[in-house]
Amino acid sequence: MGKKWYYVLAILxxxxxxxxxxxxxxxxxxxxxxxxxxxxxTREGGGRVFDLYYVEDKQADKRLSSIRxxxxxxxxxxxxxxxxxxxxxxxxxxxxxxxxxxxxxxxVKLEEPVLIREVTALYSDGSSEQVNVGEIYVWPGVYRQxxxxxxxxxxxxxxxxxxxxxxxxxxxxxxxxxxxxxxxxIAVEGHLRVYxxxxxxxxxxxxxxxxxxxxxxxxGEPVDEIQLPLNIHKGDSIRISHQFxxxxxxxxxxxxxxxxxxxxxxxxxxxxHGETVIPYHPRPTDQELSEFVRDSRRTP
Amino acid sequence: xxRAYGRMGWGLLFVIVDFKLDSVDMLPDMLGxxxxxxxxxxxxxxxxxxxxxxxxxxxxxxxxxxxxFWFTEAGIDGLPVQSAxxxxxxxxxxxxxxxxxxxxxxGIQAHFAGNASGLDHKASLRLHLFMAGQLLWLIVxxxxxxxxxxxxxxxxxxxxxxxxAAEIAxxxxxxxxxxxxxxx
Numbered sequence: 001m002g003k004k005w006y007y008v009l010a011i012l013x014x015x016x017x018x019x020x021x022x023x024x025x026x027x028x029x030x031x032x033x034x035x036x037x038x039x040x041x042t043r044e045g046g047g048r049v050f051d052l053y054y055v056e057d058k059q060a061d062k063r064l065s066s067i068r069x070x071x072x073x074x075x076x077x078x079x080x081x082x083x084x085x086x087x088x089x090x091x092x093x094x095x096x097x098x099x100x101x102x103x104x105x106x107x108v109k110l111e112e113p114v115l116i117r118e119v120t121a122l123y124s125d126g127s128s129e130q131v132n133v134g135e136i137y138v139w140p141g142v143y144r145q146x147x148x149x150x151x152x153x154x155x156x157x158x159x160x161x162x163x164x165x166x167x168x169x170x171x172x173x174x175x176x177x178x179x180x181x182x183x184x185x186i187a188v189e190g191h192l193r194v195y196x197x198x199x200x201x202x203x204x205x206x207x208x209x210x211x212x213x214x215x216x217x218x219x220g221e222p223v224d225e226i227q228l229p230l231n232i233h234k235g236d237s238i239r240i241s242h243q244f245x246x247x248x249x250x251x252x253x254x255x256x257x258x259x260x261x262x263x264x265x266x267x268x269x270x271x272x273h274g275e276t277v278i279p280y281h282p283r284p285t286d287q288e289l290s291e292f293v294r295d296s297r298r299t300p
Numbered sequence: 301x302x303r304a305y306g307r308m309g310w311g312l313l314f315v316i317v318d319f320k321l322d323s324v325d326m327l328p329d330m331l332g333x334x335x336x337x338x339x340x341x342x343x344x345x346x347x348x349x350x351x352x353x354x355x356x357x358x359x360x361x362x363x364x365x366x367x368x369f370w371f372t373e374a375g376i377d378g379l380p381v382q383s384a385x386x387x388x389x390x391x392x393x394x395x396x397x398x399x400x401x402x403x404x405x406x407g408i409q410a411h412f413a414g415n416a417s418g419l420d421h422k423a424s425l426r427l428h429l430f431m432a433g434q435l436l437w438l439i440v441x442x443x444x445x446x447x448x449x450x451x452x453x454x455x456x457x458x459x460x461x462x463x464x465a466a467e468i469a470x471x472x473x474x475x476x477x478x479x480x481x482x483x484x
Contacts, residue, residue, distance in 0.1 A: 007431065007435070010431075010435035010436075010438075010439065011435065013435075013439050014435060014438040014439045017438075017439045017440070017441075017442050017443070018387075018391070018438075018442045020442075021387075021442035021443055021445045021446055022384045022387065022388070022442065022445065024445075024446050025384050025445040025446055026384060028446075059383040087446075087448070
């Protein structure tokens with residue numbers, strides 16, 4: 001009789017284990033492809049690329065095979081479906097190069113970028129749908145590096161803690177007139193710090209040895225506090241560094257790519273532009289991704 | 301009677317041993333279950349336990365035929381990824397297998413009850429060993445859905461080892477039954 005009770009208990013435990021595990025597994029399945037929220041600036045040419053991130057169940061019957069952005073017939077999309085692997089999901093990305101041909105004799109260049117909010121998602125079962133991916137600002141044309149350019153961008157780097165920098169050397173005296181980007185709101189909110197260090201303003205600092213890749217130090221002053229216009233002399237160096245500090249899970253799972261435009265003017269009145277890419281690519285932990293999955297299940 | 305036990309013994313050997321050449325099982329489970337079913341077909345007249353085992357053997361044979369056409373979907377890396385569906389599919393086979401071994405052991409225990417050879421006690425002991433391993437396996441197996449298989453490796457390995465040792469013990473029990481029934 002006693003042994004029979006052990007069997008009954010073991011069978012009950014087995015039943016609980018099966019029901020509990022299957023329930024927990026199903027509760028952590030996404031059930032569809034979900035794109036992260038993107039805030040991206042890019043250019044339609046010049047080899048400029050951006051990434052569109054998405055999350056999919058490992059067991060998904062229908063997988064994202066590619067994406068298409070209307071109006072860019074030459075676009076090159078490179079899929080990375082298993083960019084990062086989690087317990088039950090994959091974080092995938094689509095690397096997009098809009099690859100628009102340079103327009104000849106197109107007249108005055110558009111000053112404003114085109115805003116794209118939706119892309120066409122193409123699935124493995126042959127179906128497709130329009131999906132909202134956030135905001136992608138596509139700037140026209142491409143800034144060509146000219147030999148005459150008074151600013152020479154020399155080096156750059158980034159770190160896994162979402163910091164990075166770009167450095168340049170000034171070949172001729174110029175006046176720094178503006179820093180601009182369509183997505184600088186995030187800096188206003190305090191989640192991105194962008195600093196500029198100009199060697200003539202804070203002597204010597206820009207020529208220090210390069211920082212380790214573990215952390216890139218912010219140097220100089222916040223760009224919004226620099227008094228513009230600012231005269232920069234021949235031989236000075238410019239270092240633009242950034243650091244993202246995402247305050248919440250919701251923010252930390254958004255994708256950012258800013259094109260910070262620095263505008264310089266020579267004495268002759270000729271304008272030059274520099275462009276610094278400031279990227280934020282999410283790297284969620286298993287726990288953060290599980291939370292994202294649960295949140296995504298609640299919102300249709 | 302001894303021929304029936306003999307067939308059951310060969311059947312168990314086919315089921316327990318996986319001898320594969322170029323991924324082809326030289327001792328197919330399907331043939332094993334057929335041999336067990338044919339052995340139990342004659343023994344089922346003796347008691348209800350053998351009857352239950354007989355039914356389970358047919359179910360498992362049908363299951364092993366289905367498996368020939370029903371390949372587990374490979375995961376994205378070429379390695380099988382367990383889904384809830386894959387796990388549920390295993391449940392009828394696991395339960396039928398448990399009933400089969402239970403039926404064989406309890407059937408032998410009932411058939412040789414009070415026999416001087418002590419086969420009934422041996423059957424009882426092996427049944428408890430098998431049930432302990434198999435029920436433990438049934439409890440831990442669904443965790444494969446939610447825990448990393450690396451973390452579960454030791455538990456799975458231990459459970460498999462207990463079940464395998466118990467099944468070999470049951471195979472030897474059937475051999476003893478062959479000998480005893482010849483003498484009877």
